Amino acid sequence: MDQAGRTEIIVSHSLEQTKKEPAKDKSQIKCQNKFCRYISGFLTPNQLIAHSIIGYICIWSIFGASYGTFNQVNHYSIMSSTFSYLGSNDKDCNPNGWYWFSIGMFVSFFVEIPLIMYIYQRLKLVNYRLATVSNGFWLVGVCAQFFIGVFPSSKDKIFGNTEFRQFHNPIAVICFVCVLVGAPCSAALVAYDKPKSCTNYGKRNILNHRLTDICISLVMISICLVVIFCVLWQIVYPIQYKKDPSIGSNWSAGMNTIWSFALWENVCIITLYVYILWFPFTLEFRTDEKRPKQRISCSFSPVNYNGIELKTDLSVMWFKIIKDKRVQFRSGADFLEHLADYEEVQGLLSNDAVEVIKSAGKMINERESENTQKMIKEFGKRSNELWKWKRVMLKCAK
Numbered sequence: 001m002d003q004a005g006r007t008e009i010i011v012s013h014s015l016e017q018t019k020k021e022p023a024k025d026k027s028q029i030k031c032q033n034k035f036c037r038y039i040s041g042f043l044t045p046n047q048l049i050a051h052s053i054i055g056y057i058c059i060w061s062i063f064g065a066s067y068g069t070f071n072q073v074n075h076y077s078i079m080s081s082t083f084s085y086l087g088s089n090d091k092d093c094n095p096n097g098w099y100w101f102s103i104g105m106f107v108s109f110f111v112e113i114p115l116i117m118y119i120y121q122r123l124k125l126v127n128y129r130l131a132t133v134s135n136g137f138w139l140v141g142v143c144a145q146f147f148i149g150v151f152p153s154s155k156d157k158i159f160g161n162t163e164f165r166q167f168h169n170p171i172a173v174i175c176f177v178c179v180l181v182g183a184p185c186s187a188a189l190v191a192y193d194k195p196k197s198c199t200n201y202g203k204r205n206i207l208n209h210r211l212t213d214i215c216i217s218l219v220m221i222s223i224c225l226v227v228i229f230c231v232l233w234q235i236v237y238p239i240q241y242k243k244d245p246s247i248g249s250n251w252s253a254g255m256n257t258i259w260s261f262a263l264w265e266n267v268c269i270i271t272l273y274v275y276i277l278w279f280p281f282t283l284e285f286r287t288d289e290k291r292p293k294q295r296i297s298c299s300f301s302p303v304n305y306n307g308i309e310l311k312t313d314l315s316v317m318w319f320k321i322i323k324d325k326r327v328q329f330r331s332g333a334d335f336l337e338h339l340a341d342y343e344e345v346q347g348l349l350s351n352d353a354v355e356v357i358k359s360a361g362k363m364i365n366e367r368e369s370e371n372t373q374k375m376i377k378e379f380g381k382r383s384n385e386l387w388k389w390k391r392v393m394l395k396c397a398k
Helices: 025-038 045-068 084-085 098-123 129-148 165-192 211-243 251-252 259-282 313-324 332-337 349-367 368-381 387-397
Strands: 007-011 156-158 296-300 303-305 306-311
Touching: 025 098, 045 084, 045 098, 045 259, 084 098, 084 129, 084 259, 098 129, 098 165, 098 259, 129 165, 129 303, 165 211, 165 259, 211 259
Parallel strands: none
Antiparallel strands: 007 296, 303 306
């Protein structure tokens, strides 16, 4: 409290440390922070472009080397050879260059992690929980790629009678299942971010929907085709086998036909590689963490607005920013829209409360006063948390 009887509240991107940490080498800290931020998806536009182009050139050059060393008698064909055949040292597969496949999988892991996290850092602005679930499945799927390289599809023994492919097959299934769940979650986030949806609660509209829709559609279509043809083949094969038992096993009967599992697996894998490369470029480079890093401060006296006593620091700060517009944002409404980006705020309010405040700020900025008032009134009926803020927000929206 200063001489004028006014207190000061400071909201910053990180809480003030109460205890001083022992001194560390600044260059070491900077290097560590850069590495952590890089793998966490905080890439600059130039870093994203360079990482994607160089990474994918390396990946497909390595897979190309694996393809070039494949058995020249059998030849690799997407109609009859699964992607894993490139990493098998069996005589009829790739005994001379199987290791290129494993190296390619390892490189894929290190290239894709920052890209997956880059996608997550933006999709979480649409819906944090769903983005976290989606990101979790994608990360497990990418990590499974690493272990596919460790355990190639080979008949060689690891120990006893246990073959490499006995580990390879379940890991490949885990990878496919994770993608099968992660991709629809990403699609749901894209749909949720649609700017012309029926409700505006929590919408950020951070996506370039013309490009994003095409990208996510390719993934969903390929996954659906894989599932449809694999399921239908389990119905068609028994019927054909009864008519002609000479067609052979489930696998051999479908080979080189539209029912070939190898065909749809290769299509799905190629599509996923395209997705992970393309999708980050459909998102905005700018994120909320790129906003001014200076601490935001404002002085205030106890506020009583139309009989509403604003007791909490957050309430008073919010009101004064709306009233005085002293901060670095375009307006108090602009600050509202990005309110939840501060860690301190996230600990004070529920997710629903934060979302309605952000939405109010966004719509006030867009001069959608009527929609803002309807939203606030509807939310006030369902929540006791913001009843003290209700009239203030309505006043601001007029």
